[in-house]
Amino acid sequence: MSEVIITVRGEHELRIAPERATLHLSVALDGPDRADVVERALAVAAPVREGITAREQQGSITEWTSQRLSVYADRPWNTEGKRLAPVYRASVEFTATFADISEMSVWVTELSVIEGVTVGHVDWHLTPETEREVEREVATQAVGVAVSRARAYAEALGLTNVAPLEIADRGLISEGSAPMPKAAAMRGSAMMMEAAPAMEFQGEEITVSATVEGRFSAS
Template identity: 55%
Template sequence: MSDVTITVRGENEVRVAPERATIHVTVRAEGPARATVVEQVAERAEPVRTGIAERQDAGAVIEWNSKRLAVRAERPWNDQGRQLAPVYYASIDFAATFTEASELSIWVSEISAWDGVDVGWVNWHLTPQTRADIEREVASSAVGVALQRAQAYAAALGLEFVTPVEIADTGLISREQAPPQMLKARGAAFAAAGSAPVMEYEPEDIVVSATVEARFTAR
């Protein structure tokens, strides 16, 4: 029997507890006088800034940032169609990365009751090194799954030897058969479920997955 081309897909995924939580907080103030609004938002932002800095000193926060003061004015309309005097809006945004969900929950419970403080979304994530290590492991396992499938197909046809020809991310494998005994490693497609911002302070596991397409020749 001549060589047979076998094209398969390999998948794998693991669930990992998040190691970091980045929370976004906005401090706001509004009123008829620009100077008063600016002063008020600065006063409201100070305890937020102090609380984050204290937690950074204690090791609960590994990094944080604060955007510059933003001020805008709007002239509302009344129900009689008349434009009223300007209303000024001021805001300061904060982002802080916590190492512990429990410490994050305590801090959020504290600041959420403060005037002018809006608690935004939390992004649960892994450290770059952990993500790189897991992605490498998951990719390797996905390739192994593809190889096992190819070997199973070959065995069903009474063939013994399986040779890799091409490996690619999903949708990137060539449509024409590549020459035998050539291996093109183009990586793996990774997806992390739960990376979209959500209003939760008890994290769910992060799903790291990989899917590859592979082509083999069997004889």
């Protein structure tokens, strides 16, 4: 039998527990007097910022951001269709990335009782070092799957010699497929559960997957 070209696809994925959690929260207050609203918002935002910097110094927070105070006015309508007096709203947005998830749970419990503080969503992710290692591992395993499939096809045809011709990311060999990265990390979402005495955050496992395509000659 003459040389046969075999084209196969290999996939592999790993599920990894998240190592970091980025918490999104905001301080927002409103009222009829602009100066009073600004003063109260700054008074609430100050201890929040201090709590973040203190935890950064302790090592439980690896990085954080804070936006400038935002102030805007809105004139609502009453039930009779008349514009009411302006209502002012002042807000400050924060993000904080925690390496210590238990400390984040404790801090969120403290924040939840403060008027004007809203705890938003949590982004779960891996450290850059772990992400690189896992991506390398799943890519290597995906190539191994492709090689195994090529050999299985060759053996089914009674061929024994299999040599690689091309290995590429998915879509770069097969026509009509959209290219995609060899490894994609899917961040987990936050699931918050109330418990005594603190709120506990449990992140979904992060799925890191890889898909490759390979073209082999068999004889």
